[in-house]
Amino acid sequence: MAYNRGYAFTNTFGSFNGIQINLVNLNSIMIQLDGKSAWFGGGTYTGQVANYLWDRGFITTTASAQCVSLLGTGLGGGYGDQQGAYGMVSDNFLQLNVVLADGSTICVNSTSHEDLFWGLKGAGHNFGIVTSAEMNIYPREAEFWYYHNYIWRGDKLVDIFNAINKLTADGSVPLNMAVNYGTFMMNTTISTEEPIILWTFLYSGPAEEARPYFVDFDAIESAWDDSGELSYVDIPSARFNSVNDPLCQKAGVDKLVTTAGLQVYNLTTEQEIWNRFKERVASNPDLAASAFIVHEGYSNQAVLEHNPDDSAYPFRDDYHLMMFQGILEPNSILKDEMWEWAWEVKDMWNAGQPGRFPDSYVNYANGFEGPEEWYGNVPWRLERLRGLKAKYDPNNRFRFFNPIVD
Amino acid sequence: MAYSWNWSRRKNIKRGVFNALVFCALTFLILMAGSGFPSHIRTFSITPGRLSSAQVQRELGSRLSNTTTIIGPTTSNFVDAIARWSDFGRPKVQVVIAPGNEADVSTIVCAFPTLTYGILVELTSFQGQILR
Numbered sequence: 180m181a182y183n184r185g186y187a188f189t190n191t192f193g194s195f196n197g198i199q200i201n202l203v204n205l206n207s208i209m210i211q212l213d214g215k216s217a218w219f220g221g222g223t224y225t226g227q228v229a230n231y232l233w234d235r236g237f238i239t240t241t242a243s244a245q246c247v248s249l250l251g252t253g254l255g256g257g258y259g260d261q262q263g264a265y266g267m268v269s270d271n272f273l274q275l276n277v278v279l280a281d282g283s284t285i286c287v288n289s290t291s292h293e294d295l296f297w298g299l300k301g302a303g304h305n306f307g308i309v310t311s312a313e314m315n316i317y318p319r320e321a322e323f324w325y326y327h328n329y330i331w332r333g334d335k336l337v338d339i340f341n342a343i344n345k346l347t348a349d350g351s352v353p354l355n356m357a358v359n360y361g362t363f364m365m366n367t368t369i370s371t372e373e374p375i376i377l378w379t380f381l382y383s384g385p386a387e388e389a390r391p392y393f394v395d396f397d398a399i400e401s402a403w404d405d406s407g408e409l410s411y412v413d414i415p416s417a418r419f420n421s422v423n424d425p426l427c428q429k430a431g432v433d434k435l436v437t438t439a440g441l442q443v444y445n446l447t448t449e450q451e452i453w454n455r456f457k458e459r460v461a462s463n464p465d466l467a468a469s470a471f472i473v474h475e476g477y478s479n480q481a482v483l484e485h486n487p488d489d490s491a492y493p494f495r496d497d498y499h500l501m502m503f504q505g506i507l508e509p510n511s512i513l514k515d516e517m518w519e520w521a522w523e524v525k526d527m528w529n530a531g532q533p534g535r536f537p538d539s540y541v542n543y544a545n546g547f548e549g550p551e552e553w554y555g556n557v558p559w560r561l562e563r564l565r566g567l568k569a570k571y572d573p574n575n576r577f578r579f580f581n582p583i584v585d
Numbered sequence: 586m587a588y589s590w591n592w593s594r595r596k597n598i599k600r601g602v603f604n605a606l607v608f609c610a611l612t613f614l615i616l617m618a619g620s621g622f623p624s625h626i627r628t629f630s631i632t633p634g635r636l637s638s639a640q641v642q643r644e645l646g647s648r649l650s651n652t653t654t655i656i657g658p659t660t661s662n663f664v665d666a667i668a669r670w671s672d673f674g675r676p677k678v679q680v681v682i683a684p685g686n687e688a689d690v691s692t693i694v695c696a697f698p699t700l701t702y703g704i705l706v707e708l709t710s711f712q713g714q715i716l717r
Contacts, residue, residue: 180676180678181690182667182681185667185668185669185670186669186670187669187670188669188670188671188673188674189674190673190674191674192674192675192676193674193675193676194676195676195677196676196677196679197677197678197679197697198641198678198679198680198681198682198693198697199666199667199676199678199680199681199682200682200683200684200690200693200694201656201666201681201682201683201684202683202684202690203666203683204652204653204654204683204684204685204686205684205686205687220687221687221690276687278690278691278694280694281694281695282691282692282694282695283691284687284688284691308690308694310687310690311687427670429668429669429670431672432671432672433671433672433673434670434671434673435673436671509672546674579676
């Protein structure tokens, strides 16, 4: 089993027992002479890539959290802070070197094994080990990014979600409003009786330019807020996902995760999710202290400009990416209750968007959902992926990460 | 009711784990039957560390680049090498091989075709044969 940074967490690899191929040494980055692309080793990761390219005048699409693998993220599609301008990580794949199950090495691009190229962009963990990839890179533009973090109390919930829905209506998030990211969580310095609502915004440009987009949010009375301009490479610490932040730590704990994809926030649903969090603060404070209900949103103009049929990533019309995260010590007595809560929240998100099939971003999936939920509930997508599986991995060796075929 | 906890789904979780165990057991039994596998390969029970880093070194060392590292469970940095963001459902790792270059990945996959994919097979005397 290939391993880079260890941030994959699906239950489906629990049955693996064998050799780990650790890609840590394949960490080279080579910018091509024309300055339009670079080769990235299979061991490269977001913070390393972002810093290396920035120092040389470039950026590319990466995951948002600085600690996670570049290519592992991309093989599942790849949401990230730059997607509004440049698309998802996988949209920027130009070619990939892949070791198949029989040990042979192939180069995959739009003219060589182009069928597999389609599959690697969204379902890529199923076919082989990617040892390196060439991706588009872009001249760095916005020198400074504006960030604004707010902590709101629960009584502002309706105002907050109305403002977010207005900002992101029909998926038309303003191009430079790169990230909006809201979490229900406990913060006992604010309240011991109910969860706070922490919302982080990142705007790729100066404060002056960003200001009009924050009028609605500034008007909602906050319990705490913090804002400023930072260089692009310093932004992660302001949004709590640098390699040193708790989010990135590997602390020997179990993360119990459920996920959902949404187009618009259902205010009734969000209020009910928050209410039930508050009920648990009273009935089971230890449980409540260990839960984080995360609402991720990214600018998506370039994501929507890609024909959705051109890659295996199936959910371009999900504008918001949800994640329930329960963090427990191994063998915690709270495990059953945390799973109950995790599924409850996922069910509520999906019940709040009647008519849409549940989606699970494959990089956030817990492994219990199933192929339709990971790769699209569309027969042609699954048929095509099964065909690729039969052709490139007929013995289904690569079946431990949310497998197309069990 | 739509928001209530779905007990049948929780059963499904347990069933998923059960199915995985059944799958492993079946795989084990099929391999035990031994059909189709060369005689120098034998099956073994799930014992962590059964495949030693010394064994990997012996069978593969000379064919991998000299920046490759092989890390067994008794090596001090083994825990770091397999650390994960979440320990829930984590894979079992007997030996870590950190290839020094891209070509090494192919060499490893060819040398340990089944162990790389988590099927419980041990090579007792590697002869450079590729198992399909």
